[in-house]
Amino acid sequence: MELEKFKELHARFFGKELPEAVTASEEYDAYIEAIHDDEACYNWATAEKLKAKGFDFESYCCLMLADKVYQSLDEEGEIKYDDPDVIINKWDEGLYGIPIHDGGASMVVINYCPWCGHKLSK
Ligand SMILES: [Zn+2]
Numbered sequence: 768m769e770l771e772k773f774k775e776l777h778a779r780f781f782g783k784e785l786p787e788a789v790t791a792s793e794e795y796d797a798y799i800e801a802i803h804d805d806e807a808c809y810n811w812a813t814a815e816k817l818k819a820k821g822f823d824f825e826s827y828c829c830l831m832l833a834d835k836v837y838q839s840l841d842e843e844g845e846i847k848y849d850d851p852d853v854i855i856n857k858w859d860e861g862l863y864g865i866p867i868h869d870g871g872a873s874m875v876v877i878n879y880c881p882w883c884g885h886k887l888s889k
Pocket of ligand 1: 828830882883884
């Protein structure tokens, strides 16, 4: 999908309570598909979301990592240790890890971004 077209659909659909007539439409389907399959659309929509939340996504190697780190934090910016949806953690020391959901705070430290392969140096 053209990014311009996507932006137009995003303005109409994002963050709104949509009637079923809309969510069942081909346009809406195409919009949802573009978020998942079109990298340019995904990156733009994710950057918009993180910008709106005041999250410093530009310090990350890619938007995928920025978004997953954002999702790992609660409203106070603290790591959510007991949320099974959290797939990556970032610590203040610049360490990244994959949490092990065993009820504790254990994790596997990773040195490369799982999405873009960038070295996650301190
Ligand atoms: Zn990355």
